[in-house]
Amino acid sequence: MKPKGFFGSIAPNTTVTFLIKKAITGKDMQDLFANRMKDVHNSFTREILKFTSDPEIISFAGGLPNPKLFPIEEIAEASVKVLKEAGEDVLQYNATEGYLPLRRYIAKRYLKKDGLKISPDEILITNGSQQGLDLTSKTFLNEGDGVILESPSYLGAIQAFSMYRPTFQTIPLLEDGIETNSLRGTLEKSDFKLFYAVPNFQNPSGISYAKEKRIEVAEILKNHNTILVEDDPYSELRFSGTPLPPLNKYLESRSIMLGTFSKTVSPSFRIGWIYAPEWMIEKINIAKQASDLHTSYFTQRVMFQFLSDNDLDSHISKLRDAYKRQRDCMIDAIEEHFPEDVSYIKPEGGMFIWVRLPNGLSSMKLFNIAIKEDVAFVPGEAFYAGEVEKGTLRLNYSSTSEEKIEEGIKRLACIIKDLY
Amino acid sequence: MKPKGFFGSIAPNTTVTFLIKKAITGKDMQDLFANRMKDVHNSFTREILKFTSDPEIISFAGGLPNPKLFPIEEIAEASVKVLKEAGEDVLQYNATEGYLPLRRYIAKRYLKKDGLKISPDEILITNGSQQGLDLTSKTFLNEGDGVILESPSYLGAIQAFSMYRPTFQTIPLLEDGIETNSLRGTLEKSDFKLFYAVPNFQNPSGISYAKEKRIEVAEILKNHNTILVEDDPYSELRFSGTPLPPLNKYLESRSIMLGTFSKTVSPSFRIGWIYAPEWMIEKINIAKQASDLHTSYFTQRVMFQFLSDNDLDSHISKLRDAYKRQRDCMIDAIEEHFPEDVSYIKPEGGMFIWVRLPNGLSSMKLFNIAIKEDVAFVPGEAFYAGEVEKGTLRLNYSSTSEEKIEEGIKRLACIIKDLY
Numbered sequence: 001m002k003p004k005g006f007f008g009s010i011a012p013n014t015t016v017t018f019l020i021k022k023a024i025t026g027k028d029m030q031d032l033f034a035n036r037m038k039d040v041h042n043s044f045t046r047e048i049l050k051f052t053s054d055p056e057i058i059s060f061a062g063g064l065p066n067p068k069l070f071p072i073e074e075i076a077e078a079s080v081k082v083l084k085e086a087g088e089d090v091l092q093y094n095a096t097e098g099y100l101p102l103r104r105y106i107a108k109r110y111l112k113k114d115g116l117k118i119s120p121d122e123i124l125i126t127n128g129s130q131q132g133l134d135l136t137s138k139t140f141l142n143e144g145d146g147v148i149l150e151s152p153s154y155l156g157a158i159q160a161f162s163m164y165r166p167t168f169q170t171i172p173l174l175e176d177g178i179e180t181n182s183l184r185g186t187l188e189k190s191d192f193k194l195f196y197a198v199p200n201f202q203n204p205s206g207i208s209y210a211k212e213k214r215i216e217v218a219e220i221l222k223n224h225n226t227i228l229v230e231d232d233p234y235s236e237l238r239f240s241g242t243p244l245p246p247l248n249k250y251l252e253s254r255s256i257m258l259g260t261f262s263k264t265v266s267p268s269f270r271i272g273w274i275y276a277p278e279w280m281i282e283k284i285n286i287a288k289q290a291s292d293l294h295t296s297y298f299t300q301r302v303m304f305q306f307l308s309d310n311d312l313d314s315h316i317s318k319l320r321d322a323y324k325r326q327r328d329c330m331i332d333a334i335e336e337h338f339p340e341d342v343s344y345i346k347p348e349g350g351m352f353i354w355v356r357l358p359n360g361l362s363s364m365k366l367f368n369i370a371i372k373e374d375v376a377f378v379p380g381e382a383f384y385a386g387e388v389e390k391g392t393l394r395l396n397y398s399s400t401s402e403e404k405i406e407e408g409i410k411r412l413a414c415i416i417k418d419l420y
Numbered sequence: 421m422k423p424k425g426f427f428g429s430i431a432p433n434t435t436v437t438f439l440i441k442k443a444i445t446g447k448d449m450q451d452l453f454a455n456r457m458k459d460v461h462n463s464f465t466r467e468i469l470k471f472t473s474d475p476e477i478i479s480f481a482g483g484l485p486n487p488k489l490f491p492i493e494e495i496a497e498a499s500v501k502v503l504k505e506a507g508e509d510v511l512q513y514n515a516t517e518g519y520l521p522l523r524r525y526i527a528k529r530y531l532k533k534d535g536l537k538i539s540p541d542e543i544l545i546t547n548g549s550q551q552g553l554d555l556t557s558k559t560f561l562n563e564g565d566g567v568i569l570e571s572p573s574y575l576g577a578i579q580a581f582s583m584y585r586p587t588f589q590t591i592p593l594l595e596d597g598i599e600t601n602s603l604r605g606t607l608e609k610s611d612f613k614l615f616y617a618v619p620n621f622q623n624p625s626g627i628s629y630a631k632e633k634r635i636e637v638a639e640i641l642k643n644h645n646t647i648l649v650e651d652d653p654y655s656e657l658r659f660s661g662t663p664l665p666p667l668n669k670y671l672e673s674r675s676i677m678l679g680t681f682s683k684t685v686s687p688s689f690r691i692g693w694i695y696a697p698e699w700m701i702e703k704i705n706i707a708k709q710a711s712d713l714h715t716s717y718f719t720q721r722v723m724f725q726f727l728s729d730n731d732l733d734s735h736i737s738k739l740r741d742a743y744k745r746q747r748d749c750m751i752d753a754i755e756e757h758f759p760e761d762v763s764y765i766k767p768e769g770g771m772f773i774w775v776r777l778p779n780g781l782s783s784m785k786l787f788n789i790a791i792k793e794d795v796a797f798v799p800g801e802a803f804y805a806g807e808v809e810k811g812t813l814r815l816n817y818s819s820t821s822e823e824k825i826e827e828g829i830k831r832l833a834c835i836i837k838d839l840y
Contacts, residue, residue: 072507079499087492
């Protein structure tokens with residue numbers, strides 16, 4: 001894009017001052033980036049996901065829903081119907097907060113599922129729950145503010161928060177949820193703006209908080225001016241055990257919940273939501289408006305039409321059945337092929353199994369060999385904002401066929417044995 | 421959402437420490453907001469737009485495309501086709517940068533329309549160009565960084581930038597574009613990260629930069645380490661005069677362009693893009709990933725299918741014809757009914773006419789009376805980040821029928837005459 005015929009095209013009556021060009025170097029150009037961009041690098045997971053688009057590779061690396069279960073025909077029908085019945089409106093700009101009937105649907109579902117009494121005005125539609133994380137950060141975080149994370153934690157959340165340059169404090173996850181004594185001690189020591197938790201089938205660990213732990217965490221938080229950010233993409237995907245109430249149920253006004261249709265209907269739609277009390281949601285709405293005016297109204301309308309014309313519960317029960325089979329298949333393979341001192345956490349729902357290699361074995365080393373044998377996963381190191389627990393790995397089972405799950409685990413088992 | 425039966429539900433074996441509750445007051449809660457949220461208020465325009473959803477009101481206030489021209493059937497056909505042919509993929513997660521064929525389409529259109537040679541890798545799909553503004557800010561702005569704005573300027577841009585707390589410097593718009601001596605002087609005096617310009621049929625003023633001014637501005641910018649952010653939502657909507665090259669054409673590597681399908685196809689889709697050199701787009705991509713992973717892949721695929729199966733140019737020529745008729749109708753009405761000393765700028769494209777009331781008349785006062793007579797517009801004051809020019813108003817003609825345009829202008833004329 002060199003300006004061709006540049007000087008020739010200046011009109012004769014135009015005054016152009018020819019200043020001596022300052023030397024603008026590559027370094028100067030790099031200096032233009034905001035400080036927040038200097039610390040971030042192309043995410044490791046993103047690099048890994050590049051491998052996984054190769055169909056030769058058996059990938060346990062992604063976090064993708066099983067595409068065989070997408071309601072393709074139903075979405076096509078909903079698209080046509082909504083355009084036929086309300087086309088002009090469906091293609092126009094709309095309100096920042098999102099389509100009211102969709103927000104009503106979400107509010108009703110919280111009532112049915114969790115007994116939460118929510119006004120649709122406490123719900124804001126976002127581009128997936130990732131944007132919920134971004135808008136929460138935008139609304140609440142000054143540079144240097146404290147954010148408490150589970151350890152390990154969801155990578156997308158670490159990335160979203162990082163852009164606002166907070167100070168992270170990590171607290172270990174035990175098999176029944178966060179280590180509450182450590183949480184209590186941390187909150188006593190200094191102020192934190194946010195505590196970010198994924199209490200159901202956490203990504204990456206698969207861990208769920210026990211009911212007593214939910215109550216205890218809520219009780220601890222009540223004594224502090226810290227906002228709970230409860231991210232709940234997976235609770236609908238419970239295939240064993242008893243459904244548990246969200247932490248939000250035990251807290252009052254300093255609690256935000258993030259939800260999404262990405263895992264229950266389609267991630268491509270990018271429809272998630274923030275549920276927060278009105279004093280918060282008003283400001284979050286302003287942040288949303290400044291960020292992108294509103295979430296695609298077309299997708300909101302198609303989604304609502306789909307939800308109106310189909311039974312979401314029966315659709316979800318198909319997902320649960322499939323994911324249970326896939327989890328069982330992976331666990332059977334792990335039990336059969338992995339050495340006995342490799343441990344893992346058996347999740348009651350969601351998409352991930354968290355594996356710990358015995359002392360000293362490196363999951364990065366395992367990854368580098370595995371990728372040559374056409375098997376991918378995410379080394380656990382990616383999920384720690386604080387101290388890293390080496391030798392951990394996240395295995396996704398939801399987007400791989402049972403046949404390939406067994407084959408992939410077998411190959412990993414051989415490499416692990418070689419590494420001993 | 422009081423926690424009902426709260427203490428009763430604690431399992432007997434659970435340890436709950438009952439700390440003395442600190443008094444957490446409303447003030448403490450307000451303190452939780454980030455500083456960036458303390459300066460912002462519910463936007464005035466947003467308040468105005470609430471009025472305009474009332475069908476009784478003749479609204480010149482919005483910036484909405486004419487809904488009668490939306491390609492409803494074609495979008496329905498594209499939705500069905502793409503789901504039928506590639507359903508599983510269409511409903512899955514996808515890459516942050518956006519759908520490659522859509523990025524290729526955009527690159528080719530720049531070549532055809534403006535002679536710009538662009539790689540699809542220099543294009544990132546965003547949720548409308550509003551997100552382009554947010555991601556540009558996120559990637560480049562530290563608190564206190566300098567941003568140069570046209571005066572008046574696009575309100576959505578002021579809002580997006582404001583979230584990153586820059587220092588604004590405004591430079592007056594003349595009828596042929598920005599006042600270049602003032603731009604030159606401003607850039608000599610101190611460093612600025614960004615210069616934000618809407619060179620075609622600007623929102624709110626309808627002003628376009630003359631060709632010589634484009635070249636002059638580019639020449640000035642070349643001597644400074646300042647990034648041009650060229651926002652171009654309207655250039656396709658030119659219905660008179662000669663198309664002019666973008667400023668970007670005269671600059672090399674420190675220039676960003678923002679584009680959108682909101683004005684040419686449908687705003688509901690929220691599909692826009694950033695075109696920036698690779699050294700920038702890599703970082704902007706990271707900011708996008710942290711913000712919402714990717715723009716709805718479903719809408720990207722439907723949009724690309726629509727663009728593949730239909731002739732965008734012939735669709736746009738219908739828009740041009742309609743908007744020209746609507747502009748002419750509004751100008752005829754202004755000429756006929758407004759007092760002679762009310763001046764206005766006649767745009768060669770886009771959606772807005774900028775009106776100046778004669779000395780001393782307040783457009784806010786006019787607004788307050790007009791709204792009682794069921795006519796709405798946006799008082800110009802909303803569009804100034806620096807010194808306000810009172811007595812200005814923005815009139816939108818694209819979303820109102822010719823009959824109502826005439827009636828609305830007549831009513832405004834009566835009120836203006838009463839105010840004399």
